[in-house]
Amino acid sequence: MDDFDTRTEDRQAAMVALIRSRGVRDPLVLAAMEQVPRHKFVAPEQRSQAYGDYPLSIGHCQTISQPYIVALMTQMLSLKPGNRVLEIGTGSGYQAAILAEMGMEVYTVERIAMLHEETQARLQELGYTNVHCRFGNGYAGWPEHSPYQGIIVTAAPTQIPPPLMEQLDEGGHLVIPVGPLHGYQTLWLVIRHGDQFEKIDLGGVAFVPFVHK
Ligand code: SAH
Numbered sequence: 001m002d003d004f005d006t007r008t009e010d011r012q013a014a015m016v017a018l019i020r021s022r023g024v025r026d027p028l029v030l031a032a033m034e035q036v037p038r039h040k041f042v043a044p045e046q047r048s049q050a051y052g053d054y055p056l057s058i059g060h061c062q063t064i065s066q067p068y069i070v071a072l073m074t075q076m077l078s079l080k081p082g083n084r085v086l087e088i089g090t091g092s093g094y095q096a097a098i099l100a101e102m103g104m105e106v107y108t109v110e111r112i113a114m115l116h117e118e119t120q121a122r123l124q125e126l127g128y129t130n131v132h133c134r135f136g137n138g139y140a141g142w143p144e145h146s147p148y149q150g151i152i153v154t155a156a157p158t159q160i161p162p163p164l165m166e167q168l169d170e171g172g173h174l175v176i177p178v179g180p181l182h183g184y185q186t187l188w189l190v191i192r193h194g195d196q197f198e199k200i201d202l203g204g205v206a207f208v209p210f211v212h213k
Contacts, residue, residue, distance in 0.1 A: 008039065011051035015067050018053055024071040028079070032101035033071055040126065041092040058092040060112050062208055065154060069205065070095055073175045076189045076202065077150035079104055084145060086167065088138030088210070089154035093119040093131070099152075100128040107145050109138035111211060139212050141167045148172060156185040157210035168192045177207045 016033050024030065039050035041064060046056050055063040065073075074095070079085065081103030087096055090110035099106045100123075108131060110116040116135040123131050134142060138153070139161045147169035156177040168174050172192050179185025187202040 015051040019068050019071045022068055024075050026075040028102045029071050029074045032098045035101050036097045041094040060115055062091055064092045064094050073152055074098055076175045077173045079150050083149035085150040086142055086148040087152050090119050090133060093123045095154055096131045097128055100131045106131040107142045109134045109136055109142055111137050143167060155210040156207040177205045181209050
C-alpha cells in the first residue's frame, strides 16, 4: 500500500463531510459518495486530486463534475432503491456508479465512442452490474426502458430535449442544466404531474455543452 492508498479513506471522508456541510443530507447519497472510489474514475496523474471539491478532466475535452454538484443533483432526483434512472452523458461513469451504489437500475448514454467503451469496461471491472451503457446521441433518451423515475443530464443543452420529458414517469424527477453554449447555465429540477411539468430553479452551474448533431 502506498501513501496515497493509506490516505484515500481520510480524503474521501473529508469530501463527504464537506458535501454534508453544504446541505446534502440524503443518507443514501452520502453513503454512496463514501463508497465509490472516485480516484478510479480520473486520469492516473490526477489521482491525488480526486477527492477535492472541483471538476477534473477525463480527456476528450470532457470533465467529471465537482463532487458537491454530483451529490446535489443526485439528491434532487429523490430516488428509492430499485428505481430506473436515465443518465445522459456517461463520461467517466462516476455519476452512474453513485446511482448504482444507491441500488438504482441505471441506463446511461454517451456520444463519444472511446469514452463509452473505456467507461463500460471500468464499470464492469468495478462490479457495477446494474449500469447499462449505450453509445449514441442522448437527445432521444433511451425509450425502450422508459418510463424513468429519475433522469439526470450531465451536459448542458440550450433547451430541454422533449423526448426526455416524455420518458419521465408520473411523479418522476428530471435534473438538467440548461443555458447558452458559452457561459453559465441554470440547473433545473423538473417534476412530472401528468401532462404538467413543474420547474424549480436550483441555481447557476457550469457544464460542458450537450452536443446535438
Ligand atoms: N456524468 C459524467 C460527466 C459527464 S461530462 C461523469 O460522472 O463522469 C458530459 C458528458 O456528456 C461527456 O462525456 C459528453 O461527451 C457527453 N455528451 C454531451 N452531449 C451528449 C449527447 N447529446 N448525448 C450523449 N452524451 C453527450
